[in-house]
Amino acid sequence: MNTTTASPNDGSIDVVIVGAGPIGLATACALAHHGVRFRILERAHGISGESKGHNVIARAQELLHAIGVRDVLAEKGYHAPFTQFLLDQAPLARLDTSGSPSPFGPVLFSNQGVMEQVLTDVLTERGIQVEYGREVLDIREGDDDVSMVIASVDGDGNRTGREETVTCRYLVGADGAAGTVRKAVGLDYELQDFPGRALRQIDGKLSWRRPTKPDTAFFFLFPHGFSGILPVWEGNHRIFLLESSDAMPQRDPTREEMVARAREVTGDDTLEIEDPTWFSYREFSHGVSPGYAKERVFLVGDAGHRTLPIGGQGMNAGFLDASGIAWRLGMTIAGAAGPAVLASYGEERHGAHAALGKQQVRGFEQLMRRNALADDVIGKVAGVVPGIGSYVFGGSDLGEIEVAYPDSALSEDLFSRLNLKRRSAARAGERAPDARILTATGDTATLFDFIYNPNGHSWGWRLLLLDGGDRGSQAALKGAADLIADVAWVHPLLVIADVTTSSSSSGIDAIHDLDGTVHDAFGMATKAAIVLIRPDGHIAFRAPGDAGQALKDYVHRVAASSPN
Numbered sequence: 001m002n003t004t005t006a007s008p009n010d011g012s013i014d015v016v017i018v019g020a021g022p023i024g025l026a027t028a029c030a031l032a033h034h035g036v037r038f039r040i041l042e043r044a045h046g047i048s049g050e051s052k053g054h055n056v057i058a059r060a061q062e063l064l065h066a067i068g069v070r071d072v073l074a075e076k077g078y079h080a081p082f083t084q085f086l087l088d089q090a091p092l093a094r095l096d097t098s099g100s101p102s103p104f105g106p107v108l109f110s111n112q113g114v115m116e117q118v119l120t121d122v123l124t125e126r127g128i129q130v131e132y133g134r135e136v137l138d139i140r141e142g143d144d145d146v147s148m149v150i151a152s153v154d155g156d157g158n159r160t161g162r163e164e165t166v167t168c169r170y171l172v173g174a175d176g177a178a179g180t181v182r183k184a185v186g187l188d189y190e191l192q193d194f195p196g197r198a199l200r201q202i203d204g205k206l207s208w209r210r211p212t213k214p215d216t217a218f219f220f221l222f223p224h225g226f227s228g229i230l231p232v233w234e235g236n237h238r239i240f241l242l243e244s245s246d247a248m249p250q251r252d253p254t255r256e257e258m259v260a261r262a263r264e265v266t267g268d269d270t271l272e273i274e275d276p277t278w279f280s281y282r283e284f285s286h287g288v289s290p291g292y293a294k295e296r297v298f299l300v301g302d303a304g305h306r307t308l309p310i311g312g313q314g315m316n317a318g319f320l321d322a323s324g325i326a327w328r329l330g331m332t333i334a335g336a337a338g339p340a341v342l343a344s345y346g347e348e349r350h351g352a353h354a355a356l357g358k359q360q361v362r363g364f365e366q367l368m369r370r371n372a373l374a375d376d377v378i379g380k381v382a383g384v385v386p387g388i389g390s391y392v393f394g395g396s397d398l399g400e401i402e403v404a405y406p407d408s409a410l411s412e413d414l415f416s417r418l419n420l421k422r423r424s425a426a427r428a429g430e431r432a433p434d435a436r437i438l439t440a441t442g443d444t445a446t447l448f449d450f451i452y453n454p455n456g457h458s459w460g461w462r463l464l465l466l467d468g469g470d471r472g473s474q475a476a477l478k479g480a481a482d483l484i485a486d487v488a489w490v491h492p493l494l495v496i497a498d499v500t501t502s503s504s505s506s507g508i509d510a511i512h513d514l515d516g517t518v519h520d521a522f523g524m525a526t527k528a529a530i531v532l533i534r535p536d537g538h539i540a541f542r543a544p545g546d547a548g549q550a551l552k553d554y555v556h557r558v559a560a561s562s563p564n
């Protein structure tokens with residue numbers, strides 16, 4: 001994280017975040033990382049402390065790592081690489097995410113309240129206070145700013161004192177499913193219900209015949225229902241039951257009710273859950289906002305998307321929103337971004353949430369439609385990692401690693417789609433892959449260390465110049481870097497696979513790709529290439545090594561008219 005501290009509340013604020021749930025807090029941490037001056041307003045008088053979303057998946061961890069908060073979250077979370085599926089109590093498949101293409105494959109299991117506290121502590125350390133007891137009532141968008149009416153409220157939500165009008169340049173609505181911001185700017189949506197189904201949950205100390213080591217998530221498919229037993233921070237486990245709302249009384253379950261039903265579902269009559277810390281009863285509705293941006297107002301997290309509890313992805317998708325809006329605001333407020341940068345947020349994240357919504361509905365309907373035919377399908381796909389994930393959760397990419405923006409106005413790819421050799425290589429819009437690099441000193445490094453925060457602290461873009469193992473390509477690559485030398489936010493890095501080249505002779509920052517792992521990861525073992533990567537690790541521009549002019553055109557299209 002950089003050391004710039006967001007300014008105190010001195011009336012000259014660039015951004016206001018409405019809501020300090022996990023996504024508002026993550027957005028605040030990200031803006032602080034990018035040196036943006038902001039305020040964060042929260043209606044409640046402290047963090048919610050509820051357990052709710054308790055898993056942080058691979059892509060969310062990557063992006064939280066990029067803003068310097070993943071490791072502090074990981075100190076209060078269990079790393080669970082294993083997922084065990086059981087069909088009618090019989091083991092079906094045991095999946096291991098250790099081999100994931102992410103450095104953060106294992107899911108981090110914590111507790112939403114714990115995560116909210118950790119993120120709040122990060123902000124406090126940086127001198128930023130969440131303004132509790134402050135409710136945003138209404139919003140007005142102007143040509144150059146956004147103003148909002150704010151009231152102070154007590155712990156019961158009653159207004160105290162006079163209303164106040166606050167003005168800022170940009171507003172981030174992180175105000176959850178109720179969504180005052182969304183409604184005020186005309187981005188509201190109708191919820192779709194799934195009547196007759198409910199999710200019941202309990203957290204507490206688990207004992208049963210199976211291991212309680214917090215490295216495994218257990219999922220049980222049973223007739224017309226789905227259950228999970230998952231680690232939760234502080235030595236707890238969560239039991240969830242997703243089935244008919246009539247299966248038990250329609251309210252928060254009791255400990256005894258959950259134990260009795262979990263014993264039936266798991267077939268384990270020794271199962272106990274003691275010292276419960278959290279209960280929940282929830283019926284289902286879902287919906288996605290028709291847009292994630294309106295002029296100077298942006299939605300993040302549940303404010304834009306009421307998700308279904310399929311694959312534990314609701315909060316995680318929100319972390320991707322937080323990252324996505326923060327770097328854009330950082331770059332725009334610094335005067336470096338043209339309008340396309342901020343404009344791309346809404347289209348990209350709305351598309352991602354709409355796709356996630358469809359995937360969750362598919363998984364939900366499949367889960368609830370158990371019959372002999374469905375069981376046969378489950379049995380057949382059980383041994384195939386993407387198969388079982390797709391069947392149970394509606395999609396195989398539970399780590400959200402494949403979330404991509406190929407149609408974004410920020411994505412430009414000059415390699416032909418028809419080239420068979422490179423068809424599997426990451427294209428513009430996709431997440432740039434990681435690779436282990438053996439350095440000339442014999443140390444290993446990860447490419448991600450070079451991709452994220454390439455200027456050492458914040459929202460710079462990394463330009464990888466891959467020589468394709470051909471010393472002869474390096475002059476054109478250096479020429480491409482020279483063409484955009486006036487653009488301070490692009491940080492070139494020559495990646496040298498040609499063993500005869502000395503890195504010190506390149507004239508620009510360089511690393512040796514001794515084993516060709518970086519070139520292989522980009523599908524460029526024998527081909528020189530230019531790959532420009534955004535601050536969130538997505539490939540912005542990809543072209544052959546001699547396409548320096550096209551790179552220049554791209555950068556000047558994206559940059560502010562007078563790049564600094």
Ligand SMILES: Cc1cc2nc3c(=O)[nH]c(=O)nc-3n(C[C@H](O)[C@H](O)[C@H](O)COP(=O)(O)OP(=O)(O)OC[C@H]3O[C@@H](n4cnc5c(N)ncnc54)[C@H](O)[C@@H]3O)c2cc1C
Pocket residue numbers: 018019020021022023024025041042043044048052053054055112134135136137174175176177178179180181280282300301302303309311312313314315316317318
């Ligand atoms: C029972 C349950 C289980 C869940 N399990 C999972 C899971 O396993 N995995 C997962 O990824 N997700 C899960 N979720 C979803 C997850 O909890 C949400 O995605 C997450 O809380 C969204 O965070 P948020 O910050 O967007 O919104 P919220 O957490 O709702 O925070 C919004 C904040 O905005 C404040 N606010 C609202 N209006 C205003 C206003 N006008 N002015 C000022 N402040 C305002 C609210 O007080 C609140 O603090 C679960 C949810 C529930 C209910």
